[in-house]
Amino acid sequence: MKRIETSRRHDTRWGCWIDRRKPLSFRFEGRRYTGFEGDSLASALAASGVMVFSRSFKYRRKRGIFSLNASDANTLVNVDDIPNLFAERVLLREGLKAHAQQRLRFNPLFVLTFLSRFLPAGFYYRTFFRPRGVWKLWERIFRKLAGVGLLPQTKVAHHALPRFDKAYGFFELVVVGGGLAGVTAATTAARLGVRTLLVEREPRLGGASFAKDIDANMDANLDASLLQAPLQAPLQELLQELLQAPPDALTVMTGGEATGLFADRFLAVVEAKKRRLHKIRAQSCIVASGAFELPAVFRNNDLPGVMLASAARKLMRGYGVVVGQKPVIFAANSFGYQLALDFLALGIKPILLDPRPVPHIPDALSIRDHHIVCANGVIPLEALGKGRIQGVKAMIAGSQHFFPCDCLCLAVGFAPAAELLVQGGAELRYLETHHCQRLISLGEGLHAVGAVAGLFEPAKVQRHAEQTAKAVARELLSLRSLRQKTKTKTRTKTETRAARHRAKPLNTLPAPTLFDDAAQNWHDPVFPYLRGLKRNRSENNEKDESHKGKKEFVDLDEDLQISDLHDSVRDGYDSMQLVKRYTTLGMGVSQGRHSNINGLRIVSRLTKEEPARLGLSSVRPPTAPESFSMLAGRSFQPLRLSPMHQRHEQAFAKTMVAGSWLRPAYYPPPPQPLGETEARTIVEQEVRSVRTSVGMIDVTTLGGIDVYGEDAAEFADRLYCWSYKKQLVGRARYLLMTDEAGVVADDGVCCRFAPDHLYLTTTTGGSDAVYRALLFWKAQWNLKVEVTNSTAAFAGVNVAGPLAREVLQGLCEGIDLSGESFPYMGVREGKVAGSYARLLRVGFVGELGYEIHVPFSEGEALWDALMQHGKRWQMKPFGVEAQRLLRLEKGHIIIGQDTDGLTLPHEAALGWAVSRKKPFFIGKRPLEIQVERGITKRLIGFSIPARRHHRRHHKNLPHECNLVMHEGAIDGRVTSIAYSPTLDRVIGLAYVSQSRKTLAIKLDNGKLLQASIVPLPFYDPEGERQKL
Amino acid sequence: MPCPIHGERNIAEFFCKGPVLSMPNATRGTRQQWARYLFLAENKAGIVDEWWLHSPSSLWFVARRDTTSDEILQTWTIEAYRTQQQKKTTPKATPKATSKTTTR
């Protein structure tokens, strides 16, 4: 491996973020480089002279460090197989392997840059689809070209995957941003006793101030020789105080990025290093997220080596990297001049180009003694160079000048990084006086300090941050004492805390007169090439602006040039919302951070609208890219298991999911996986045993609700369709529940154990919904009734089959199981296998059967007793598949499968369960109205003679949801279908518009199959077997 | 959501059933009244009293919400709401004026 270019690291000066004693080696694009501990990948590469990090999205132009702030996609790299990471956010470590995500050296797609004429904004709306079918060809090409990063190709074993976690957090005050403003606010608030969290994205505090930023883990000894600028002193003191603050009052989180602010100050904070997503509820939030620098737009402003002044400053001061030996600084504010001083401190003479026509006195004075080239009234024309910047051409006083350089720094202004605040309801407006966006109102409980609020001067920042923090602390402490007082009062207070709190909203924004922007932002850093060439800048000359492919990049991520915005406006898409969507301005990785404001200025000029009136599109979370793993970490999928679950597992039952429960579907013989045909055979065997001898099934999942009180029957009467007031104690009745529109909602059985005690069962999936509905209606009526959800209080087993009575006789105490004393549709209480039990004798599968409900904790014991006792009769358990088949043979419907969101009881053959005499039940009147109008469909039973190949392969048999056809039109659909071993026919349920003799079902392959309509139930129509 | 019994909790713990409506008469109600009650939602842009459920405790209560700003103005237990309705005095809830010019 050839060693790379000479190091650009300065030996001794600055680099306060790195530790020169700890070198680290890493690889980029296969070559080996060295950096230091504390370096980011970007700074280490910059120090090693690497200038090209990627190729741009559309034109595949070479790109390098631009903002060093995740405000552009130039530095997206693939690190250790993880794609799309910002190189400036990756902390360097030993052995790191990084790759660019495009071909850096010889990229054949670079030819696109010469075809830019044919690729204006929105070109894809008008091309690639003629002649017909040509898109298939283009699509294959685009799939290869599009996208940025590549997902890892190697599979990682599940247990070797890193684990991601989540945690909730609760604080009274969260301060986002650990620069001077943030640290001031946090320490002030903590001093006053407010529970504060300070969140800072970088691994160190300090923000844009280049003090010796103190990592909270490091020693507090401060090296005086590293103090470089006047704002260091106040920050040092604060950081000292920070280290001594009690942990209860102030928590500091470095390496945490707040990516979203949701309603009522609910923050998402991503702590990438610890792989944890924090969901933090703050009562108040002070956002000190700073400002990001804006670029200038001119020809070839995307060349590697052209960067923002803040990036250059970070590289030099923070990482000790000399960004260039022959720098040119395009400076429209004092920040650029300060950068010039930084270069001078390294012994390098920069060239200053200032667009301001007249020298700005303080700036000019600062560099007076250094004899450097400084020009005013400069209009940049273009940056020149092949693959990296080699010089700058500019127009000064009407004549062109060329400045050779190896680095071009742009300092034209700042915009507030107010995304979080805007998500929380703040309003940004473009102020003409300051040539930038400013916050003019904040959401409730939100405050802004520092550069995001428009203040840059350190003394001002500190004062405002202190004032804000004090005001916020006062408000929070008074709320705290208010909340403690209300705890002792009764809970029927009607006034909410929020109403009281909202009475006097706190306004902490600084007055506009305090803003420092006016000196910071250049009003128009957009310099179209052709306009610059002309001596006098004619504002209204359209021809100036209509220049194709002059490579003045507005949005680096999307490779948008000024001409693209022109095209958009010319095509009629001239509001900012339309420009954004048509040109994709601001839709790239940086989400408009470096492109939106300049785009706004250009469109404003073209449409002759005020920037303030044009506005910008809204900002949504996340403010920074989040990995899916972070969002998926520690996710919860509740699972409910019956107490007999272990027994099912030990019997190798195949489980299925029913709602949040796991139920055994069938019990295969041990333990190899079964194919579909074998599984069906097992199910048919289970069905046969139940019909001929006896079987048992775990029915714990069915819901149970206990209703107590003297009005219990009246309550049931009002909620369900049938009548229960005259139901005798010891009897069971069918329950059908309809919703307010008369649509079938749930069904079950109502058991009366006492005059004031009803036990209502529900379907497995409906227990929660029914319980809530019962509570809702209970609250509407003034009845003497109490309702409790006993679903998990009872475990249940249903013993069904002609031998059921024989089997249970030996286990029951206190219950006479004979047919006379315990008839069909009866309920009894007693003991089974020593446990208190409720026995229900209901239809279930159409055989003699008893449903036994025992306390949940005794379920397993009951199962064991039944299995043991039942050995004599070879009683085996059966599962849900067999249950469904048995019930289908009896024509029982499944709510949700044989009914849908519109099915009325009369349509589902349940009209008999609707009382005509009751004065009221939920859904009564709507049901009456609809029945009057006429029932348009009916659920009927059909049967198909079974052929041998039907049984074995189930080919050419209808499936659920196959359509029923009549005279070429759709007449209904099949809702359930299965082969019945008991009847040796294929039976099913279907909806039809009219009851006929036969129906025609359209199979999946398009053919029609004739089936005969038969009355329900298919098996034992008189119901004799269940009344044994 | 400031639940009247449990205090302020994340909105994820709650479920909104819809506005508080009175059912038309079960025997004398006309088709139009019933159809309007069941299928035509007023969808008012303004202050609405709604039924809310606190899922973990299956507790129903009433909340007054400004549907334009999604702010919860006040909450009541069912008994308190009933007494409040019977008195026929509506408390003065002050909806916060929010002017948003950033387009969504």
Add this chain to the structure above:
Amino acid sequence: MAALFARRRSPLAPRLSALGAAFVPFADDVALVETLPAYHREVGKRHREHITPLLLCDLSPLARVGVKGRGGESLLRRSALVPAKEVNESVEQKDGALCVRLAGNEVLLLSALDSQGTHDFVPLRKNLAASRSKQQVFPVAYQDSLCWLALAGDRASDLLATMCAVDLRDGVFAHGGLAQTSLARLSALVLRDPVRRSSTISSDVPLFHLLVDSASSLYLWDCLRDAMGEYEGLVCGRQDLLRFLATTSPSRSPSRSPSRSPSRTPPRHSASPFSGTRAP
């Protein structure tokens, strides 16, 4: 193991058996885990390494009773019990039992932690069976519909913060307070043990009672064990728990939640558990 032969079984018995727990008979026909051999092995190691212990204990076999209705308060008084005054609060009874007031006219009674299981709530049960409609009070089958887990230790609220969106920290969530909320997406009752009169249970150690639907108990157990890994938590038996509560005084560690804040002297228990090879 005794668990297999007792008629009433805690839904968490399979997990405890897998940890090698020994079940002893308790009350009429239920088995309880009083102590765990693995706990004794591990807890000493924790103390030596200055890790604040975090304990999880299954208390499902202990007695609990629920009553619902307007006549609940008077029924409690007739049964020589002191009802809690406010909703979402609990009050300690003479024998160490807890009376917790839930929303909707419901009261939950939890037996004393050191109960022997034979005399819990006898007068209450008798009165409840006798009256009912007349007294407007009805039973709720909490003995079976809820499982009962205890979580003790300084880091308990940090653990719960990974799965519960309610602030349960010291100073915010009062002693004796109840939060009916969502825990790992389950409906749960989270109760902080009230300040106890007796000296056998120190009020300084945070102790939480978690009560969830019995059918979801195994799921919650697995979630808690998984989250406990980060804090090196341990499963213990009832006697182990009582001993821990009696003897431990809280360690005032420099940072309460080191997993969030970088502390000056990195405490041992902030080591990241996510090193890939850790089994849940």
